[in-house]
Amino acid sequence: MENARERQIDGFTVRIERDLCIGSGNCVNLAPEVFELDEQNLVAFKEGSGDDPPIDSARLEEACRLCPVDALLFFDEDGEQIVP
Numbered sequence: 001m002e003n004a005r006e007r008q009i010d011g012f013t014v015r016i017e018r019d020l021c022i023g024s025g026n027c028v029n030l031a032p033e034v035f036e037l038d039e040q041n042l043v044a045f046k047e048g049s050g051d052d053p054p055i056d057s058a059r060l061e062e063a064c065r066l067c068p069v070d071a072l073l074f075f076d077e078d079g080e081q082i083v084p
């Protein structure tokens with residue numbers, strides 16, 4: 001998807017599919033260190049969230065899991081997709 005964005009965080013990979021996002025804010029509520037809603041009310045990576053691990057990876061995974069439309073993909077260190 002051309003509107004996808006990807007970031008490595010603490011060895012894990014998070015991919016956001018902005019075309020799917022409906023702006024529910026679940027991910028932002030649970031993981032505000034990593035996600036934010038932009039001016040289009042779509043999920044985006046927060047500035048600086050690719051630096052030192054800003055968040056516990058279990059909470060990051062849970063935040064991805066909470067997305068009601070599976071717009072957040074989460075991959076482990078081996079590149080295996082865990083969410084959704």
Ligand code: SF4
Pocket residue numbers: 020021022023024025026027028042043066067068069070071072
């Ligand atoms: S939880 Fe999913 S739908 Fe809601 S803001 Fe995050 S990515 Fe978008």
